[in-house]
Amino acid sequence: xxxxxxxxxxxxxxxxxxxxxxxxxxxxxxxxxxxxxxxxxxxxxxxxxxxxxxxxxxxxxxxxxxxxxxxxxxxxxxxxxxxxxxxxxxxxxxxxxxxxxxxxxxxxxxxxxx
Numbered sequence: 274x275x276x277x278x279x280x281x282x283x284x285x286x287x288x289x290x291x292x293x294x295x296x297x298x299x300x301x302x303x304x305x306x307x308x309x310x311x312x313x314x315x316x317x318x319x320x321x322x323x324x325x326x327x328x329x330x331x332x333x334x335x336x337x338x339x340x341x342x343x344x345x346x347x348x349x350x351x352x353x354x355x356x357x358x359x360x361x362x363x364x365x366x367x368x369x370x371x372x373x374x375x376x377x378x379x380x381x382x383x384x385x386x387x
Contacts, residue, residue, distance in 0.1 A: 293329045
């Protein structure tokens with residue numbers, strides 16, 4: 274991978290909230306104040322700026338970091354799923370299907386009017 278490529282990332286050195294506007298300004302070579310004003314206008318004139326800001330806050334890594342918040346959340350969820358899968362005793366479930374609701378009657382089994 275080429276290390277000379279620029280990356281869009283949150284600039285935490287010049288941040289007001291999360292560094293998203295500052296990171297966008299740095300990436301495109303714009304003045305940070307102009308990006309912040311445009312962002313504020315997009316929030317006031319329709320609200321899309323809020324959604325975009327939150328998404329970028331989660332997806333973009335902080336400056337100097339390799340991974341974003343979203344990447345860390347995905348790893349945590351995958352780790353939790355792996356741990357819960359390790360604790361489930363398949364033989365227990367197979368021997369007693371009622372234990373986990375696998376043998377529940379359906380509506381058609383309980384309807385005596387049909």
